[in-house]
Amino acid sequence: MHRHEGPPLRKFVPFAVVSVLVALTGTGLLIDTYDERPPWGTDIAYEGGYVQASRIRGYDVDGTRTKALLDGECARMERDGMGGDRAVHDPAAWVAGCLDGAAGRPSRNQGIVR
Numbered sequence: 001m002h003r004h005e006g007p008p009l010r011k012f013v014p015f016a017v018v019s020v021l022v023a024l025t026g027t028g029l030l031i032d033t034y035d036e037r038p039p040w041g042t043d044i045a046y047e048g049g050y051v052q053a054s055r056i057r058g059y060d061v062d063g064t065r066t067k068a069l070l071d072g073e074c075a076r077m078e079r080d081g082m083g084g085d086r087a088v089h090d091p092a093a094w095v096a097g098c099l100d101g102a103a104g105r106p107s108r109n110q111g112i113v114r
Contacts, residue, residue, distance in 0.1 A: 037089055038089070041089030041090055042089065042090040042093045043109055044086050044089050045083075045086050045087055045088075045089040045090040045091070045093040045094040045097065046090070046093040046094065046096060046097035046107075046108065046109060047086070047097060047109060048083060048084065048086030048087060048094055048097065049074065049078070049083065049086075049087065049093070049094035049095060049096065049097030049098035049099075049100075049101065050097035050098065050100055050101040050107050051097075051101065052077075052083070052101070053069055053074065053097070053098040053099070053100070053101030053102040054101040054102075056069060057069070057102055057104065066102055069099070069102035070099065070102050070103060074095050074099050074102065075095050077098070078091050078095050078098070083098075
C-alpha cells in the first residue's frame with residue numbers, strides 16, 4: 001500500500017506565493033480605483049436619500065414637509081450635510097433618491113433586474 005502525501009513542496013510553495021501576490025495585487029488595484037468609496041457607493045447614496053425622504057413623508061401629517069422636499073429641500077439637506085455618510089459617496093444620487101422617496105415613487109433599486 002502506497003501513501004500519497006500531496007504535492008512536493010518545491011511545486012506547492014511557488015504556487016502559493018504566486019496566488020498570494022495575485023490576490024494582493026488585485027486588492028491594491030481595487031483600492032487604487034475606488035479609494036475609500038465602495039464600488040456600489042452610488043446605490044448606497046441613492047437608498048440613503050430615498051429612506052430619509054420616505055421617513056419624512058411618512059411622519060408628515062399635513063404634507064408641508066413633503067412639498068418642501070420636492071421644492072428643493074432635498075438639495076439643501078445634502079448641501080448642509082444632513083445626508084450623513086451615505087450622501088458623501090454620490091451627492092447627486094442621494095438627492096435623486098430623496099426626491100423619489102418624497103414623491104412616493106418606488107426605489108429604482110427594487111426588483112431583480114435594474
